[in-house]
Amino acid sequence: MDVKRIFVMQMISENNLIIEEKNPIGCVANPNQIFVTLYDAGTYFTNVKFYKFILGDNSVTSTDPCYNLYFNSSSCGEYIFAFDVEKGSFYRLKGFNGNDLS
Template sequence: MKKLILILFFAFSLNCHSQTSSTTSSSIERSFILHFIQENVLVIKDKTDKRNVYNPEVINIEIDTLGNYGSDILFCKFKLGKNKIKSMDEKLEIYLKTSSCDEYILAYNIESKEFFRIKGFNGNDLFSLMKSINQSSTEQKSIKKILSELNEINIGVDFTDIYNALKKFNFEADCLKTCSDPKEAHGKIK
């Protein structure tokens, strides 16, 4: 009898984990699409009347998981040329409007269901991410410790550089570059 109960419990917990994992993945995909639409990176047009469509449910997106910070924070990336975006409706056309970079990174707090823009987007939510990490931590962590732990994940961004640029309001820093910034075709104008 105990074995049967343990087997049922194990099967139930596996099913719950699978559903949670699927829900988390679809939430992250939806957030990428919503951010892209909001920042006018992704334009969805109806082929018949050429009007814009703002429904993220008609788009399918492929993203990569980069790593975790503890068990609560998940980092994901969309890279142009590698990951795909496609319409689930033949009557729709989709356009990606980016120019100066080719990847976007979001962090997702699984517990609080919050998203944080880390790279490529019009804005950076590193301070909010750090606050979220401190709130969910059992100990009060210093800024230096959080940044060090984030950099250990090695997701292709330097969190210390982002922190310093945000702290100094240096929005022209390379680490804060948005993919919608115009690309310089022939160098800087003097």
Template sequence: MKIIKTVQIIICLSYSTFFYSQNGNYQNGNDINRTFALNFLNENVLIIKNIAESHKIYNPDIVKIEVELLGNYNSNISFYKFELGKNKIIPLDKKIDITLQMSSCQEYVIAFNIENHKSYRIKGFDTNDLLFLIRDVDKSLYKGKKVKTILKELNDLPTEVDFICIYNSLKKMNFDSECLKDCIDGKKSH
């Protein structure tokens, strides 16, 4: 009886590993694309309209957003950037028109947790999720790391983001800090 259960567990694990290896990267790519699209739509950075009827469409699945991988924190958190002029938003339907609205800066950064599929808005958005990222890092396998250590490790990544400035600004509730500026209309993010 124990042998049968062991074989069943091995088969399930093998199938799961095979399925993830076949679909894991594709799914993560879709999740990242969808995350950027949803955030852009939510903040009216990205406006998708039906050409014939001229009404707005809130469907993140009809555009492909090119983003750049900036780096990884440990093995489960990746940082991605969208930069206007460098990256593109491509309509996947010929019946739609897309418009981007940015004024004060040209880049957005999102951290993406590959294990639990959570995303964290880090730069350019009207809100900043750095505190949630730090909390989730602390809850994960890296329990016991001091915030100062996590921030130093994040700052050492090639992301062009000043995590220490963001943390200190959020902690002091200094929403006028340059590192909390959002890209939409020059307002500070909070």
């Protein structure tokens, strides 16, 4: 599983990352054409990796000219999550519309 793809889909599902179509006729938003850079924030044992995304430092870009990307202005400026590479599990820790610690 691609951790960057999972992060983008989570951001879209929580309305933190907004996709605006430039011309809705004939355009279909394709999340596979959204690319993100993440900071590696360490590991726990060998299977759990921590990642950080900071607005203004990390980038989110699209190769599709049909739409623009925006961040929800009420969103947090820093997102931290963990990814279990063996189980393929994504854990929200900070910045999302909740966390998976409880």
